[in-house]
Each structure stands twice: as C-alpha cells, then as structure tokens.
Amino acid sequence: MEHNTIDGLLGAAEESCRRGRLREAQSFLDQWSIRSPKRATFRATSLQSSLDNLNAARQSELEYAAEEGYSFLVSFLLEQGAEITNLVHTAACKSGSTEVFQEMLNYGWDINRQSRGSMSNSGILMSDKLTDWHLEHGADPNLHSGTRNTPLVLAAYWGSVHVVKSLVSYGAKLEGTEAVIAAAASMNENPEPIKIMAYLLDSGVDIDRLQCVDEAEATTFFTGTALHQAVEKQDVERVRFLLQRGANRNIKGFRGFTPIEAAEIMGLNEMTDILRVE
Numbered sequence: 001m002e003h004n005t006i007d008g009l010l011g012a013a014e015e016s017c018r019r020g021r022l023r024e025a026q027s028f029l030d031q032w033s034i035r036s037p038k039r040a041t042f043r044a045t046s047l048q049s050s051l052d053n054l055n056a057a058r059q060s061e062l063e064y065a066a067e068e069g070y071s072f073l074v075s076f077l078l079e080q081g082a083e084i085t086n087l088v089h090t091a092a093c094k095s096g097s098t099e100v101f102q103e104m105l106n107y108g109w110d111i112n113r114q115s116r117g118s119m120s121n122s123g124i125l126m127s128d129k130l131t132d133w134h135l136e137h138g139a140d141p142n143l144h145s146g147t148r149n150t151p152l153v154l155a156a157y158w159g160s161v162h163v164v165k166s167l168v169s170y171g172a173k174l175e176g177t178e179a180v181i182a183a184a185a186s187m188n189e190n191p192e193p194i195k196i197m198a199y200l201l202d203s204g205v206d207i208d209r210l211q212c213v214d215e216a217e218a219t220t221f222f223t224g225t226a227l228h229q230a231v232e233k234q235d236v237e238r239v240r241f242l243l244q245r246g247a248n249r250n251i252k253g254f255r256g257f258t259p260i261e262a263a264e265i266m267g268l269n270e271m272t273d274i275l276r277v278e
Contacts (some may be wrong), residue, residue, distance in 0.1 A: 007068075009028050009029075009031050009032040009035070010028075010029075010032050010061075010064055010065065010068060010070065010073070011068070011070070012028045013025045013026075013028035013029050013032065013065075013070075013073055013076075014065070014068075014070035014072055014073040016028060017070075017072035017073050017075070017076045018072045022076065025073070025076060029061055032061065033057040033060070033061060055081075055082075058077055058080060058081065058082040059082055059083065059085070059087075059088075061073075061077055061082070062074065062077045062078070062082040062083075062088055063087050063088055063091045064091070065077060065100075066088050066089075066091035066092040066095060066097075066100050067091035067092070067094050067095050068095060069095035069096070069097035069099070069100055070100075071097060071099035071100045071102070071103050074100050074103045074104070075103045075106070075107075078103065078104070078107040079107075084104050084107065084108075084109045088104075089104075089121070090121075090123065092104065093121060093123025093124060093127075093130065094123065096127055096129065096130060098129065098130065098133040101130075101133060101134075101137075105137060111134060111137055111138055111139050112138070112139060112140045112143055118139075118140075118143045118144070118151075119131075119134055119135075119139045119140065119141060119143055119151040119167075120143065120144050120149060120150070120151055120154060122154060122158060125151060125154050125155045125158055125160070125163055126158050126160070126163075128160060128162045128163060128166075131155075131160075131162075131163045131166055131167070132166055135166055135167070135170045141167045141168075141170045141171055141172040142171070142172060142173055150172070150173075150177065150179075151167055151172065152164065152167050152168070152172040152173070152174075152177055152179045153177065153178050153179050153182045154182070155167055155179075156179040156180070156182040156183040156186070156193075156196050156200070157182040157183065157185065157186050157187075158186070158188070159183070159186045159187075159188035159190070159192040159193050159196065160192065160196075161192055161195045161196055161199060164179070164196050164199060164200070165199065168203065174200070174203055174204060174205050176209075177200075177205060177209075178209060178211060178212070179196075179200055179205060180197050180200050180201065180205050180206075180207060180209065180226045181209065181211055181225065181226045181229055183196040183197045183200070183226070184197065184226035184227070184229040184230040184233070184238055184242065185229040185230075185232070185233060186233075193238060194237060194238060194241050197226070197238075197241065197242070197245075198241075198245075201245055207225075207226060207242065207245055207246060207247050207248075208225055208226075208227075208247060208248045208251055209225065209226075210224055210225055210251070210253070210254075211223055211224060211225075211253075211254065213254055219254045219255060220232065220255070221253070221255050221257050221261075221262035221265055221266060222253060222259075222262050223253050223254040223255065224251065224252070224253020224254055224257075224259070224262075225247065225248075225251050225253065225259070226242055226247065227239065227242045227243070227247040227248075227249060227251075227259045228253045228259050228262060230242055231259045231262065231263050231268065231271045231275070232262070232266075234268060234270070234271060236270070236274065239271065239274055239275070240274065240278060243274075243275075243278050249275055259271075259275055260272055260275040260276065263275060
C-alpha cells in the first residue's frame with residue numbers, strides 16, 4: 001500500500017486497525033495529522049493547548065475516516081474519545097457506508113437527534129441503502145426540526161420512489177403531508193416524480209392540498225397546489241398527469257391566482273394551452 005500521501009496514510013491506518021495492529025495504526029495517524037491540511041497552525045505552549053491540538057487532530061481524522069468509509073478506523077478513533085459531530089455525520093453520509101454508521105451507533109450515537117443527523121438529512125434520503133438502514137435501526141420517519149420538511153416531503157422532492165415507499169412502510173404520516181407538492185416541484189427530470197405522485201395519491205394523499213406558508217416566507221405566483229408547482233416547472237407530463245388524476249385547476253394559490261392565471265401572468269403559453277384544453 002502506498003503510504004507517502006495523506007490519503008495513503010489514512011488507508012494504511014484503516015488496514016492496520018483491521019488487522020488489529022493498533023500501535024501501527026496510531027503511527028500512521030500521527031504522520032497523517034502532521035501532513036493534513038487541517039492540522040493546527042499554532043505551537044502548543046501548554047499542556048491544555050497540547051491537548052486541544054490533539055483533540056482537533058482526532059476530530060479531523062474522524063471526519064476523513066468517516067468520509068472514506070473506514071469503519072475500523074472510525075471505531076478506533078471513537079474509542080480514543082473523538083466525538084460524533086454534525087461534520088462527522090455529514091462525512092459518513094458522503095461515504096454511504098452503513099458500517100461507519102453502525103460504529104457510530106455502537107458508540108452511543110442517537111439516531112434520532114434533532115439535528116442534521118436525523119432522517120431529514122438529504123444525504124440519507126438520497127440513498128436507498130442509507131434510508132433503509134436508518135429505518136431498520138429505529139430512525140423516526142416523521143422527525144423534523146420544526147419545519148414542514150419532513151423526511152417524506154424531502155424524499156419526494158429529491159425523487160426516489162424506493163425511499164418514499166420505505167418511509168411510508170415504517171410509519172411516515174400521510175395525513176396533511178405536502179409530499180405530492182414536493183414531488184411536483186422536484187428538480188429531477190426523470191420519471192420518478194410522477195411515480196412518487198402516483199404512489200402517494202393511490203395511498204390517499206390529497207391531490208389538491210395547498211402549501212402551508214406565511215407572509216414571512218418567499219412565495220411566487222405558483223405557491224399553492226401540486227398543479228401550481230408542476231406548471232411552474234413547465235413539466236408537461238406532470239401537469240397532464242395531475243389533470244388526469246383529477247387535480248382542481250380552479251384552486252387559488254397563496255397569491256390569489258389559479259394555475260392558469262399564474263401561467264398567463266408569467267407568459268407560460270404552453271402551460272396555459274394545456275390547462276385550457278385538457
């Protein structure tokens with residue numbers, strides 16, 4: 001294994017941990033910390049500053065190890081006292097490694113803490129594998145931090161039918177959800193948003209639900225129903241799908257305009273024609 005680069009040293013430390021050679025792993029980590037771009041730039045002038053420097057190095061090592069998916073090294077660093085912070089959690093999401101998350105769980109990580117570490121983290125919801133692992137290990141499918149962006153709403157927006165179905169199967173609440181609206185507004189250009197809307201509508205979600213907003217929030221002429229959002233996206237297939245499923249084209253949105261009125265104001269001629277004819 002190549003040890004003369006920063007990444008090589010971290011990989012070597014992981015391999016040493018895997019083989020149970022902890023002193024060797026520590027040696028590689030010490031070398032890595034010295035060469036790391038995150039290493040502290042000040043010289044330790046007291047015992048406390050030396051300890052602070054060491055703790056900072058351990059946190060940096062843990063973040064990199066989590067991002068690279070080095071579960072043995074993650075375990076080793078947590079055993080040494082490194083902490084599971086939001087940065088570490090975000091790094092683990094990037095790796096997509098359930099083994100890293102398992103080590104975090106083994107060391108007392110709260111899978112339902114109300115922070116970026118909850119199911120609302122898009123890094124989890126954009127991965128079928130991570131979503132399923134979290135749900136299987138007790139993640140709350142309805143946990144959110146005081147916003148309307150529940151895991152289900154975020155999953156619908158990011159566009160994964162598998163994730164949406166998994167959340168519902170583990171108890172995600174459908175009553176009052178804005179998930180259909182989120183799917184209609186999805187940035188994904190693949191067929192997934194329509195599949196998500198179809199699944200949610202078949203599950204009893206209200207097709208004509210209005211977005212719940214207040215004056216303090218940024219709104220547009222299209223802040224309203226799923227049909228409003230689909231028209232704003234100028235997505236012909238989504239608009240036609242919603243109309244075929246019985247979406248009411250006469251409901252006024254937050255600014256007081258129906259989808260066709262909003263389309264006319266914004267000069268969306270194709271959308272206007274579809275709403276008039278179909």
